[in-house]
Amino acid sequence: xxxxxxxxxxxxxxxxxxxxxxxxxxxxxxxxxxxxxxxxxxxxxxxxxxxxxxxxxxxxxxxxxxxxxxxxxxxxxxxxxxxxxxxxxxxxxxxxxxxxxxxxxxxxxxxxxxxxxx
Amino acid sequence: xxxxxxxxxxxxxxxxxxxxxxxxxxxxxxxxxxxxxxxxxxxxxxxxxxxxxxxxxxxxxxxxxxxxxxxxxxxxxxxxxxxxxxxxxxxxxxxxxxxxxxxxxxxxxxxxxxxxx
Numbered sequence: 270x271x272x273x274x275x276x277x278x279x280x281x282x283x284x285x286x287x288x289x290x291x292x293x294x295x296x297x298x299x300x301x302x303x304x305x306x307x308x309x310x311x312x313x314x315x316x317x318x319x320x321x322x323x324x325x326x327x328x329x330x331x332x333x334x335x336x337x338x339x340x341x342x343x344x345x346x347x348x349x350x351x352x353x354x355x356x357x358x359x360x361x362x363x364x365x366x367x368x369x370x371x372x373x374x375x376x377x378x379x380x381x382x383x384x385x386x387x
Numbered sequence: 388x389x390x391x392x393x394x395x396x397x398x399x400x401x402x403x404x405x406x407x408x409x410x411x412x413x414x415x416x417x418x419x420x421x422x423x424x425x426x427x428x429x430x431x432x433x434x435x436x437x438x439x440x441x442x443x444x445x446x447x448x449x450x451x452x453x454x455x456x457x458x459x460x461x462x463x464x465x466x467x468x469x470x471x472x473x474x475x476x477x478x479x480x481x482x483x484x485x486x487x488x489x490x491x492x493x494x495x496x497x498x499x500x501x502x503x504x
Contacts, residue, residue: 273430302491311496312431312477325491359430375421376492378430 273379287348294362301343393495408463410478420461425475
């Protein structure tokens with residue numbers, strides 16, 4: 270069973286540009302979450318999608334957006350890049366909600382996209 | 388507010404010795420608790436979780452964790468550390484009564500484990 274696939278693995282962008290990152294979840298998983306990981310801040314939750322709808326959103330500016338397609342693949346977009354956006358962006362997929370809302374399900378992570386803004 | 392604390396940024400242990408990585412949490416209700424491990428340049432891998440039942444949970448790679456409700460802790464343990472266990476470990480919690488639109492995980496900042504040969 271293939272794992273979570275994130276593309277590209279590495280990306281270098283210039284300040285002010287925009288970037289799109291892609292995530293393909295594990296087959297059968299319909300929930301996709303995105304995280305930003307930096308050494309000082311740890312994992313910061315960006316947003317979660319389920320059935321093409323955003324279900325949860327973290328405390329990030331509107332420059333950060335995402336979407337999910339009917340095949341559960343997800344993309345996140347960052348516009349007007351800033352130096353502080355340099356980070357490892359992780360995507361995680363999980364099974365669809367069961368019973369009490371799926372809160373006991375673990376997430377499966379991709380290897381991440383390392384974004385460097387110069 | 389819900390939070391997770393991993394009080395140690397780094398833990399050093401000799402190979403063959405027992406290891407403990409600490410985690411304490413604060414949630415309004417009863418928690419679901421998770422441990423993940425991150426190897427260099429990799430994504431996070433699920434290790435184990437506490438949902439209900441036995442307070443001692445066994446997971447991957449010989450790791451286990453003990454849920455202590457009175458101390459609001461969920462420390463990760465392994466009886467005999469390996470050099471290959473050296474990695475970054477994350478504790479995460481989710482309030483079991485937060486479903487649907489509030490089911491996001493709350494993460495600790497991580498603990499770097501170094502196992503010395």
